[in-house]
């Protein structure tokens with residue numbers, strides 16, 4: 001038992017991310033926690049009529065983490081996918097919703113990783129991303145985002161990704 005505990009300790013503290021299941025699981029857990037908090041502040045913003053999302057405060061963890069949203073059909077051109085996100089986004093677009101991964105983790109170098117979770121179109125999203133928009137909504141969107149391509153979505157469709165990039169502690 002003692003040997004097993006020591007062994008587990010070694011596995012858990014080893015830093016071979018990508019080759020080490022233990023640290024990969026931990027990275028996924030941490031990333032998921034942060035993304036869930038971001039989803040919550042996204043929901044709150046939506047409830048007050050805004051489609052905004054920001055990274056939650058990270059507290060004592062002091063990790064170098066960035067969080068954002070991207071899509072294959074962008075409204076705001078500043079939400080372009082980062083290079084490491086591009087092939088993942090393309091893969092999601094090619095894959096039917098039912099078969100899409102709930103999340104994906106990629107190793108970007110020592111202590112550096114990327115993580116994504118998909119976003120799907122819910123009923124509330126259709127007001128601003130659906131096929132038929134109220135004229136005043138359409139007008140406002142065209143004014144603010146002249147090159148908008150984020151309309152015409154249907155309920156349940158893949159809308160884009162929440163991404164997280166961590167450069168470690």
Ligand code: HEC
Nearest residue numbers: 049051069070071073074075076079119124125128150160
């Ligand atoms: C009140 C209108 C409104 C609603 C409702 C809304 N959005 Fe948006 N959405 C916008 C606007 C405006 C932007 C551009 C925001 C920005 O500048 O980043 C945007 C941007 C996004 C982006 C970032 C990528 C891009 O196209 O720029 C995603 C992803 C997104 N919305 C998904 C959703 C989802 C999923 C829902 C429903 C859960 C939703 N939106 C509901 C108006 C809306």
